[in-house]
Amino acid sequence: DSGVTQTPKHLITATGQRVTLRCSPRSGDLSVYWYQQSLDQGLQFLIQYYNGEERAKGNILERFSAQQFPDLHSELNLSSLELGDSALYFCASSSRGSEAFFGQGTRLTVV
Amino acid sequence: TQLLEQSPQFLSIQEGENLTVYCNSSSVFSSLQWYRQEPGEGPVLLVTVVTGGEVKKLKRLTFQFGDARKDSSLHITAAQPGDTGLYLCAGAYSGGGADGLTFGKGTHLIIQP
Numbered sequence: 638d639s640g641v642t643q644t645p646k647h648l649i650t651a652t653g654q655r656v657t658l659r660c661s662p663r664s665g666d667l668s669v670y671w672y673q674q675s676l677d678q679g680l681q682f683l684i685q686y687y688n689g690e691e692r693a694k695g696n697i698l699e700r701f702s703a704q705q706f707p708d709l710h711s712e713l714n715l716s717s718l719e720l721g722d723s724a725l726y727f728c729a730s731s732s733r734g735s736e737a738f739f740g741q742g743t744r745l746t747v748v
Numbered sequence: 749t750q751l752l753e754q755s756p757q758f759l760s761i762q763e764g765e766n767l768t769v770y771c772n773s774s775s776v777f778s779s780l781q782w783y784r785q786e787p788g789e790g791p792v793l794l795v796t797v798v799t800g801g802e803v804k805k806l807k808r809l810t811f812q813f814g815d816a817r818k819d820s821s822l823h824i825t826a827a828q829p830g831d832t833g834l835y836l837c838a839g840a841y842s843g844g845g846a847d848g849l850t851f852g853k854g855t856h857l858i859i860q861p
Binding site: 639641668670672678679680681682685692693727729731733734735736737739740741742 | 781788789790791792793796836838845846847848849850851852853854
């Protein structure tokens with residue numbers, strides 16, 4: 638158990654819909670990272686938050702947004718969903734300079 | 749463009765055999781990390797290598813960072829079914845932490861009993 642909790646584990650939704658993925662980091666970790674994993678692209682970095690502030694942006698689409706709340710949990714919002722957004726979405730957390738601990742992921746299927 | 753190329757993509761071998769998987773890049777990294785991911789789970793960090801030429805051992809797993817810090821290899825001796833999984837390498841441009849990691853697509857390894 639990495640200590641990082643992601644909900645839900647599975648999500649099936651229709652094209653055009655909007656979903657919210659939730660992540661609770663390990664106790665004490667201020668950084669949260671979101672990644673998308675697909676068979677053809679591998680694990681792609683989306684965005685990082687540190688103590689509530691956006692710190693780094695990767696290959697995140699404009700239809701996607703994220704935030705980190707005062708209690709340090711984070712949410713990734715995916716809107717106007719397309720078939721190609723079907724993937725595993727991982728959240729990871731870390732303390733400054735330490736390794737990343739990944740959650741079990743949310744498997745999103747867009748139909 | 750994939751900054752980190754991993755090879756082979758897929759590898760299926762018999763229990764007891766040895767194997768090596770590779771992680772190559774044209775970029776210089778300040779550190780390189782290896783992860784293992786099992787089905788239904790997130791990646792778990794195995795090792796971080798920081799110095800060019802560095803070799804680290806984790807039981808039957810040997811990790812090497814290239815002298816120029818552009819490539820790395822993972823060698824498994826006497827592979828066991830429990831070694832089955834997706835092996836990912838990730839490069840960092842600064843420090844050895846979790847910031848700014850670029851992942852390869854991984855090597856899917858199956859060890860058959």
